[in-house]
Amino acid sequence: MPVAPALRSGWLTATGAISFDRPRIAGVLNVTPDSFWDGGRHAGADRARAHAERLVEEGADLLDVGGESTRPGAGSVSVADELERVLPVVRALVRACPGVPVSVDTVKAEVADAALAEGAGIINDVSGLRLDPAMGDVVARHSAGLVLMHSRGAVDRMASYELAEYGADPVGDVIRELETAIAHASIAGVQPAAIVLDPGLGFAKRTEQSIALLAGLHRLVELGYPVMVGPSRKRFIGDLTGGLAAEERLEGTLAVCVAALLAGARLFRVHDVRATRRALDVAEAIRSPR
Numbered sequence: 198m199p200v201a202p203a204l205r206s207g208w209l210t211a212t213g214a215i216s217f218d219r220p221r222i223a224g225v226l227n228v229t230p231d232s233f234w235d236g237g238r239h240a241g242a243d244r245a246r247a248h249a250e251r252l253v254e255e256g257a258d259l260l261d262v263g264g265e266s267t268r269p270g271a272g273s274v275s276v277a278d279e280l281e282r283v284l285p286v287v288r289a290l291v292r293a294c295p296g297v298p299v300s301v302d303t304v305k306a307e308v309a310d311a312a313l314a315e316g317a318g319i320i321n322d323v324s325g326l327r328l329d330p331a332m333g334d335v336v337a338r339h340s341a342g343l344v345l346m347h348s349r350g351a352v353d354r355m356a357s358y359e360l361a362e363y364g365a366d367p368v369g370d371v372i373r374e375l376e377t378a379i380a381h382a383s384i385a386g387v388q389p390a391a392i393v394l395d396p397g398l399g400f401a402k403r404t405e406q407s408i409a410l411l412a413g414l415h416r417l418v419e420l421g422y423p424v425m426v427g428p429s430r431k432r433f434i435g436d437l438t439g440g441l442a443a444e445e446r447l448e449g450t451l452a453v454c455v456a457a458l459l460a461g462a463r464l465f466r467v468h469d470v471r472a473t474r475r476a477l478d479v480a481e482a483i484r485s486p487r
Contacts, residue, residue, distance in 0.1 A: 209390040210342030212318030220477040223466040224257030228282045229266045242285040246293045256474030263302035269357040291316035306331035313339040325378035333385025345378040346395035360401040367406045368413035395425045404433040418461035425464030428453035451476045
């Protein structure tokens with residue numbers, strides 16, 4: 198197991214370093230027809246570019262483009278189809294939003310390679326390098342940033358409860374599995390300073406397990422890698438608020454982001470950028486008064 202770095206104040210990516218002098222927000226830009234919250238709304242380069250510009254105006258620090266849904270039961274997407282969805286959007290964002298890092302949410306090394314060649318700087322692998330053995334090599338070759346998210350199973354099973362079986366310490370189980378992902382990244386040549394960890398809230402986790410991870414997030418932070426959370430309008434928030442539907446989960450999302458910030462998270466992947474930016478700016482001012 199490689200030695201974890203000291204807790205860092207920045208993140209190395211293929212398009213430059215991202216500082217963590219303040220909480221950083223990754224604006225979600227799904228270009229899929231079937232994502233649970235915004236499926237189909239931003240498909241196509243023109244609509245995606247317009248939405249990305251709004252996200253940046255609202256306070257997004259980077260843009261996370263996804264071409265394959267991870268909702269339970271979603272059909273698999275071929276490499277060709279994912280490339281057709283993602284590449285025109287990456288090209289458009291690199292031109293329209295200069296200086297704003299572009300992340301691509303993919304588990305396929307071929308998609309990652311092509312997107313990085315088009316100017317993306319980060320790969321967000323929701324499988325934590327489990328599903329494509331070539332992914333680490335691609336990220337290392339491009340000197341890209343890498344998000345290692347904890348999940349289990351194939352893409353269409355990740356967000357289900359099928360594999361949500363943990364021992365008495367689910368936080369420790371997740372940490373051990375993420376340490377395996379870190380080791381694989383290290384073997385492939387990915388630099389520690391390029392790695393961000395994501396506990397994968399809601400992915401192969403029941404509500405009580407996502408809550409345990411949030412309560413124990415400081416343990417993940419102590420590994421020395423920056424931590425990103427992606428709670429945006431997820432099912433566990435609905436469970437905690439009396440069964441609210443996705444369109445009514447904004448306040449719960451903001452509560453999770455603030456709690457995660459206070460536990461040490463520095464990156465927040467969300468759909469609702471403006472509200473999250475305001476909430477995090479206030480919480481950060483309280484957490485670290487200057």
